[in-house]
Amino acid sequence: MKENPVRSLPGIPVLLVLFAVVLASGWALFRSIAGDGAGVPLAAPIVVGAIALFCLLGLYMVEPNQSAVLSLFGKYVGTVRDNGLRWSNPFYAKRKVSLRIRNFESGKLKVNELDGSPIEIAAVIVWKVVDSAEAVFNVDDYESFVHIQSEAALRGMATSYPYDQHEEGQMSLRSHPVEISGELKRHLDERLASAGVDVLEARISHLAYAPEIAHAMLQRQQANAVVAARARIVAGACGMVEMALAELEKSGVVQLDEERKAAMVSNLLVVLCSDRGAQPVVNSGSLY
Numbered sequence: 001m002k003e004n005p006v007r008s009l010p011g012i013p014v015l016l017v018l019f020a021v022v023l024a025s026g027w028a029l030f031r032s033i034a035g036d037g038a039g040v041p042l043a044a045p046i047v048v049g050a051i052a053l054f055c056l057l058g059l060y061m062v063e064p065n066q067s068a069v070l071s072l073f074g075k076y077v078g079t080v081r082d083n084g085l086r087w088s089n090p091f092y093a094k095r096k097v098s099l100r101i102r103n104f105e106s107g108k109l110k111v112n113e114l115d116g117s118p119i120e121i122a123a124v125i126v127w128k129v130v131d132s133a134e135a136v137f138n139v140d141d142y143e144s145f146v147h148i149q150s151e152a153a154l155r156g157m158a159t160s161y162p163y164d165q166h167e168e169g170q171m172s173l174r175s176h177p178v179e180i181s182g183e184l185k186r187h188l189d190e191r192l193a194s195a196g197v198d199v200l201e202a203r204i205s206h207l208a209y210a211p212e213i214a215h216a217m218l219q220r221q222q223a224n225a226v227v228a229a230r231a232r233i234v235a236g237a238c239g240m241v242e243m244a245l246a247e248l249e250k251s252g253v254v255q256l257d258e259e260r261k262a263a264m265v266s267n268l269l270v271v272l273c274s275d276r277g278a279q280p281v282v283n284s285g286s287l288y
Contacts, residue, residue, distance in 0.1 A: 128200065
């Protein structure tokens with residue numbers, strides 16, 4: 001079912017006309033009762049006034065960024081998006097639907113990510129209704145539908161990616177927030193399109209390991225950081241040692257055999273890779 005725009009009459013002119021008809025009917029009824037009705041039946045002003053009063057039921061108000069879905073005895077007639085006081089057939093049932101932008105934050109969901117570790121995740125969803133007919137007739141309660149389907153999409157997306165990036169180029173929940181938000185929006189668009197809802201933005205608002213494994217995961221992250229730092233230090237130290245030996249050979253300050261080169265490399269690596277200041281030993285004797 002798709003939205004069918006229909007026209008409605010402006011309400012203020014209709015209200016003035018109906019008000020004038022009611023006054024005229026009351027005046028005619030008074031004249032008829034007073035015996036000065038000029039041959040007008042007593043029932044005529046009563047019927048006309050009753051019809052005018054009944055027509056007042058066709059008045060309704062549509063606010064900015066709001067629509068009115070009209071139905072006649074269960075059959076969809078159309079949707080009115082004209083703002084202000086409007087008038088349509090009094091027999092039409094009118095249901096107001098807000099077209100304003102809305103947002104909500106899901107509760108913290110506890111799910112297992114791709115590697116099986118329990119995590120806590122929550123998201124902020126920004127959405128609005130774009131098809132009033134689908135929102136009213138395709139689902140029972142479109143607001144509840146949006147909330148439930150958003151949590152389901154968030155759970156499904158969270159189980160498809162790991163929390164941390166373990167390989168180069170791998171997309172994870174923590175390292176690729178923009179791509180993950182785009183993937184979540186795609187899942188939501190697929191689930192909510194049938195309800196006439198358009199998702200404007202979806203982004204992760206909370207992401208953390210579950211409390212029972214948070215300490216262990218923190219230790220693993222710290223260990224990974226220490227290993228990465230040590231690897232960089234060792235790579236830099238090897239480059240510095242290689243450069244030092246090359247400069248010594250180039251300048252010819254001292255000639256070292258292979259055994260002395262190995263000892264020098266060992267000492268330099270200890271000095272450069274140590275996490276605390278080295279205590280030098282001054283050799284005051286001969287070279288060997």
